[in-house]
Amino acid sequence: MTASLQKTQVDLAGLMRVLGEALYSTPFVAIRELVQNGHDSCTRRAKESTEPFEPKIQVRTRPGELIIEDNGAGLTLEEIHTYLATVGRGYTRTLREKGGGDDLIGYFGLGFLSAFAISHRVEFWTCSFQAPGLAHRFVSVSGESYSVVVAANRAVGTQVRLFLKDEMPMLGDPAIVETWLRKYCCLLKHPVALNGGVAVNAEPPPWRRQSELSDLRYKTLSLAFARHFENVFDPIATIPVNRADYAVQGMLWIQDGGSFASSDNRNLSVFVRGMLIGEDERNLLPRWAGFVGGVIESTLLQPTASRESLRNDDAYEFIAGVLQQALVSGLRQIAESDPASWRRILSRHNESLLAAALVDATLFKLVGDDVTVRTTEGDFTMPALLERCNGTVYLSYEERAGVESMLLKALKQPIVLGCRFAAGPFCARYAQAHGAPIVVLGTDTGAETLFRPSDLARDEIAVLEACFFAADRDVLVRQFDPPFLPFAVLTNPEAEIRRRLESDEADRRIGQAVLGLARQFTAGIAQQKLAKVYVNAANPVIRELLQLSNERRTQAVAALQPLLSLCADARGTPDMERALTDFGNALLTLLRDGP
Structure with missing residues (x-):
């Protein structure tokens, strides 16, 4: 079968309906499009006519009618057929393509179609500056057909008269029309007035x-x-x-x-x-x-x-x-x-600027010293925070306070709440830019910073490790501030989860299918200790233990064990009743045995 070249057909009625009714999101766009046509007509006359004139666009409202009038270039009969009645062809685009219309607004030649979206009849009266004694009247009902006749003589320019559809009465309301004129036309060069009043664009921006x-x-x-x-x-x-x-x-x-x-x-x-x-x-x-x-x-x-x-x-x-x-x-x-x-x-946009500074290096330099981060001691700028913390940034991502946080709080050292949006990355970048150390609590590096090696001899360390030994915890003898705390206990969260899932209580509270999946996960966790116990070698009570006899040391350690439980972080919730009972019994033993 031989292929033949066919010409594409256009359903004019369908095209007009789509362009006139569906192209724009609101009928008020017609105000903009028709005023723009009048504005471009004034600009064209200023460019092409040798006679001086004062450009102006006048919008008038009547019940059921909207009128836009200008004293611009107007159209000849040929231009009515070539541009006004031809969809997609506009004189402004033609002039711009020739290099003479950079200040013209229109381009696509579609704006006049907006008139048919809001009116059931359009009358177009025009007189061209090229033939000032000859005026024409263009009339169209649907946009699909039109008529043009010679009209009574009128001033150079154009008047578009729209007979509004019944569902468009608001376009004849002067208050509503003025609102949209002020929105659309406030920056136009030529004056646009409503019903003979002061131009809505009289005041330049x-x-x-x-x-x-x-x-x-x-x-x-x-x-x-x-x-x-x-x-x-x-x-x-x-x-x-x-x-x-x-x-x-x-x-x-x-x-x-x-x-x-x-x-x-x-x-x-x-x-x-x-x-x-x-x-x-x-x-x-x-x-x-x-x-x-x-x-x-x-x-x-x-x-x-x-x-x-x-x-x-x-x-x-x-x-x-x-x-x-x-x-x-x-x-x-x-x-x-x-x-x-x-x-x-x-004060209004601190958090927004905090996050913004992370994506814009110039903005980071601008606001880095001024925005604040939330800490355990209130809001601080980064310079104030570094001054308070002796040049170190302490950061925690835990929602609940851990032992490390408790230590720093006792020392009145602010801890940045890293769980707040952008706070952690912002502090990290600021600390890096200013050569300041950052200590992230809850990490091994953070623990090494807070819990320093002790000055005790190896045999003394061994004695203290034996005093507080338990199968489910690691004991480390360190020195840390404040010295009045004898212990700091950090719970291992993964080991704690495993212990709870393997308990009989978990069997009763968790469905067997879910529990089985969870235990498959925890089976991959090495047999880690439940906690790390940091024994504070700087604490006077701990040092005194080294001077006691074995019997008295055993009694003293029994009294200290419940306190050790109470010094655990938020994850290692102690059995308060048992801890206090054990403490009372150990204290009674010390009191009864005497010195």
């Missing part, structure tokens, strides 16, 4: 006026502008983004609301050539910046066909890098010049 404003006035206007876009939190401080070399400008701000490392309240509005394109382009901000909002404008960023979001291309990634640099630089500027705002930022 602060960054366009920064050179003419005092620092105080700029700060005041910037905060006011930020509040207009920040829907949840009040801004603490603003950060300018002014990189003409990267075709991006605007501002970022720090939100005045408490955050955690898992919080993500980023919000970023992006304008392209003065028109709002993306209301929530948060991915242009660093992932760690969950407490940052912003508004930027850029000519590098490219909108998608619906112009409600941006293409994630190389330019997008590049601008994201520029914003990250601006944010870190701005935070540094706030820290140096506005200490009051910097303190507020630290």
